[in-house]
Amino acid sequence: MAFKKTPHKKERPRTQARGLVVWQFHRFTGLEQSEGILLLFCTVVALLWVNSAWSDSYQPFWHTELSIGIGGATFSRSLLHWINDGFMVIFFFVVGMEIKREVLVGELSTVKKAALPVIAAVGGMIVPALIYILVNKGTAGANGWGIPMATDIAFSLGVLALLGKRIPVELKIFLMAFAIADDIGAVIVIAMFYASGIVWGHLLAAAIILVLLIGSNWIGIRSIPVYAVLGFLLWIAFLDSGIHATVAGVVLAMTIPARSKLDTRRFLEKARAILAHLDGRKQDQPITSPEENRQATLRALEQTAEDFEAPTQRFERALHPWVSFFIVPLFALSNAGVKFEQGIGSLVQNTVSVGVFLGLVFGKQIGITLFSFLAVKAGLASLPSSVTWRQIYGVSWLGGIGFTMSLFITGLAFAPGLLTDLSKSGIYAASVIAAIGGLWILRRNGTFPRNIRSGVVLRSGKPE
DSSP states (O other): OOOOOOOOOOOOHHHHHHHHHHHHHHHHHTTHHHHHHHHHHHHHHHHHHHHSTTTGHHHHHHHHEEEEEEETTEEEEEHHHIIIIIIIIHHHHHHHHHHHHHTTTTSSHHHHHHHHHHHHHHHHHHHHHHHHHHTTTSSSSSGGGGGOOOOOHHHHHHHHTTEEEEHHHHHHHHHHHHHHHHHHHHHHHHHHOOOOOOOHHHHHHHHHHHHHHHHHHHTTOHHHHHHHHHHHHHHHHTTTTSTTTTTHHHHHHHHHHSSSSSOOOHHHHHHHHHHHHHOOOSSSSSOOHHHHHHHHHHHHHHHHHHHSOOOHHHHEEEEEHIIHHHHIHHHHHHHHHOOOSHHHHHHHHHHHHHHHHHIIIIIIIHHHHHHHHHHHHHOOOOTTTTOOOHHHHHHHHHHTHHHHHHHHHHHHHTTHHHHHHHHHHHHHHHHHHHHHHHHHHHHTTTTTGGGGETTHHHHHHHOO
């Protein structure tokens, strides 16, 4: 006879405390702002580390060699390279699947839906790049023109979420859509302008693997391991091709099947049949024990649910928490460190930091707002009924939060050293100003719910 152990009284507070910690963790990871909060925390840790008494350990730690052997092949890279060329591929893979979803069924799925955010994103890339080029033409920092083009989705959406119900859902969708369109532009810029020394043999191997991936999708293969193995080989091919390895993540995402094996009607039919077998209504099955019956039913339900969920959704659901709460924070911790040895005067006088700052703060708001306005006036797009121009302008400020992607492009544009530090300083200053400016403008527009009368939103923000 087995006796159930009664927990000692002293164990109960510890169990309750553990349960409270787990509950608090799940509550934190469920918050819209949590990704941005963790990213900000890791950035602050990196900055404190670099500017502390232990600053000499920052670069040596991230440049520690880490080797991984597969058979006779050995891959040896620094820890920083494994993060930037390895883990960040997964980040770009998830970004690629988000792009694919938006193009197929989301806010970029039709010309009418995509027009406003795409045109806004184009303006938000062109104007910042032009400002940077004007400031840095003919200087050593001229190659950094792509740095102020990017918008950080996690930070910008996290800042917008701080305003809660003050903000209409349509505005959040607009921000997410133009940030995703912005990511498409950033990937194109990285692939076309930040490649170095193209190795055609590697690209040929990548092309062959890409054909295999497209063929697997075309013949209806839905197996996750198949795409995972081919995706790994694609990354290996890109790794020394001259085109940055992270582009492999986006290319791979485009080949993952986005449609499920079962439609809703067929899924319901199969699920009902399986459940009917469980409660004994189906008599044509061999007699089994209740436990065997239960396990077989659960496996059948799992397989049916897997067939109903598209592979892109399964990948995204599995990887998103890892990207949001491990990979991107780790990227920030390893890349955000900059030693503030130069005074504010040096930052103001240097063209790299000034170009990045002006591009992100002024270029983004001018480009996004101006191109959106021109698109609406030209009849190419329409402003959502519940969104005002003041809100578009406020969100254009949030577009100047260029953190993650801007830091990434900085690493491609410049070698480690003074220019990199100046660029990072410009990114930090611009991101803080852009966040504060966007919050201030949008908070002053907080009368949104009271401006609706008989289902019509008054664009002026004043009752008529």
